[in-house]
Amino acid sequence: MGVFMEIAVLIFDNVNALDVVGPCEVLSKIPNSVIKYASKEPGPKQTDIAVKLVIEYNLEQIQKADILLIPGGSGVKSVTYDRDVLDWIIDKHKTSTWTVSVCTGAILLGSAGILKGLKATTHWTCLQKLADFGAMPQKERVVVDGKVITCAGVSAGIDMALILTSLIAGETTAKAIQLAIEYDPAPPFGVGSPDKAPKEIIDLVIRKLEAHK
Amino acid sequence: MGVFMEIAVLIFDNVNALDVVGPCEVLSKIPNSVIKYASKEPGPKQTDIAVKLVIEYNLEQIQKADILLIPGGSGVKSVTYDRDVLDWIIDKHKTSTWTVSVCTGAILLGSAGILKGLKATTHWTCLQKLADFGAMPQKERVVVDGKVITCAGVSAGIDMALILTSLIAGETTAKAIQLAIEYDPAPPFGVGSPDKAPKEIIDLVIRKLEAHK
Numbered sequence: 239m240g241v242f243m244e245i246a247v248l249i250f251d252n253v254n255a256l257d258v259v260g261p262c263e264v265l266s267k268i269p270n271s272v273i274k275y276a277s278k279e280p281g282p283k284q285t286d287i288a289v290k291l292v293i294e295y296n297l298e299q300i301q302k303a304d305i306l307l308i309p310g311g312s313g314v315k316s317v318t319y320d321r322d323v324l325d326w327i328i329d330k331h332k333t334s335t336w337t338v339s340v341c342t343g344a345i346l347l348g349s350a351g352i353l354k355g356l357k358a359t360t361h362w363t364c365l366q367k368l369a370d371f372g373a374m375p376q377k378e379r380v381v382v383d384g385k386v387i388t389c390a391g392v393s394a395g396i397d398m399a400l401i402l403t404s405l406i407a408g409e410t411t412a413k414a415i416q417l418a419i420e421y422d423p424a425p426p427f428g429v430g431s432p433d434k435a436p437k438e439i440i441d442l443v444i445r446k447l448e449a450h451k
Numbered sequence: 452m453g454v455f456m457e458i459a460v461l462i463f464d465n466v467n468a469l470d471v472v473g474p475c476e477v478l479s480k481i482p483n484s485v486i487k488y489a490s491k492e493p494g495p496k497q498t499d500i501a502v503k504l505v506i507e508y509n510l511e512q513i514q515k516a517d518i519l520l521i522p523g524g525s526g527v528k529s530v531t532y533d534r535d536v537l538d539w540i541i542d543k544h545k546t547s548t549w550t551v552s553v554c555t556g557a558i559l560l561g562s563a564g565i566l567k568g569l570k571a572t573t574h575w576t577c578l579q580k581l582a583d584f585g586a587m588p589q590k591e592r593v594v595v596d597g598k599v600i601t602c603a604g605v606s607a608g609i610d611m612a613l614i615l616t617s618l619i620a621g622e623t624t625a626k627a628i629q630l631a632i633e634y635d636p637a638p639p640f641g642v643g644s645p646d647k648a649p650k651e652i653i654d655l656v657i658r659k660l661e662a663h664k
Binding site: 254255256258259260262263266272273274275282286287288289290291292293341361362379380390391392393394396397400401404409410412413414416417418419420421422423424425426427429430431432434435438439440442443446447 | 467468469471472473475476479485486487488495499500501502503504505506554574575592593603604605606607609610613614617622623625626627629630631632633634635636637638639640642643644645647648651652653655656659660
């Protein structure tokens with residue numbers, strides 16, 4: 239059986255590595271799927287964890303994106319006004335089966351006009367910004383609205399991808415992938431969302447992120 | 452303040468991407484830390500998710516590894532008899548503050564003789580193999596035995612790294628990093644460990660992994 243599902247992942251300098259790798263670790267295991275990572279200019283692309291990803295495809299080489307995956311990261315701000323990238327997102331979204339974002343990848347979907355009138359989410363530090371794009375910000379980990387799926391910050395991409403896998407390939411496949419990556423999370427602290435974290439931890443994260451701007 | 456903690460990550464072809472990126476997404480955020488990815492021969496290294504990582508350091512260039520991080524993946528079997536790599540692990544382990552593995556990275560620690568007499572864990576499909584190295588296999592997500600930390604499959608590296616961060620930099624820093632990556636996991640199914648998954652899902656994963664051997 240040949241490939242029947244192509245997954246296109248937009249990559250840019252200073253993309254968040256876990257935004258990419260979390261969901262791709264899940265989606266790459268869907269039978270008969272292939273992942274293509276594409277950027278405006280191919281070559282090595284820096285991530286937030288001091289390792290570069292080798293990107294082989296330019297945007298024009300992506301013929302088809304059954305799943306269009308847009309990750310986030312500090313590099314989002316450098317592409318959010320890049321008309322070529324936004325036009326590519328709009329174009330691929332027209333024919334995608336699913337258009338999904340992780341973390342601040344939602345800002346790019348918003349900038350491309352895709353979130354207008356939709357329920358959506360993103361990293362908690364910029365959730366309200368989604369309203370600027372005409373979206374309805376949701377305090378949820380994964381939001382499915384029609385064919386657009388957005389999720390919360392960074393690690394939420396794993397949960398999103400498992401949900402997406404169950405929608406595409408059924409629960410049995412999604413469960414097998416979850417077990418294959420032994421995703422039985424046991425975070426040491428109960429502070430992974432702003433609703434659960436004390437104010438001093440929230441303030442600390444906001445100060446760190448501000449310092450990086 | 453200069454860098455006070457160097458983190459060395461062993462990379463090899465067909466390393467599991469999430470084994471690397473999960474913990475590095477956490478550890479890279481420890482103040483005054485630097486991560487160096489090293490392989491026997493530098494250059495682009497293939498991962499399991501069809502994207503290559505650009506590795507800049509060879510093993511000899513790693514002077515110091517306060518944290519020695521050994522990921523797993525299908526490529527483990529090609530380095531498990533590589534004397535140069537095992538000797539490097541043994542050498543760096545002598546002076547490391549922490550030696551840690553993710554998933555089947557524990558097989559490499561075992562092959563290097565580091566797990567002898569220690570409690571340890573790895574991906575559930577090869578947990579009992581750790582006994583061959585003189586280790587005491589533990590059905591736990593993260594196992595700390597002295598300065599050696601091992602963890603379960605793939606996604607467990609995130610939990611491991613948060614625990615390690617709290618040991619190195621304190622709970623406040625670990626909590627802030629957990630909130631920064633919004634690690635408030637919500638897996639769609641309760642089947643992430645073999646104790647929780649039905650037999651048909653376990654069998655399906657084992658069959659898939661066998662097919663890849």
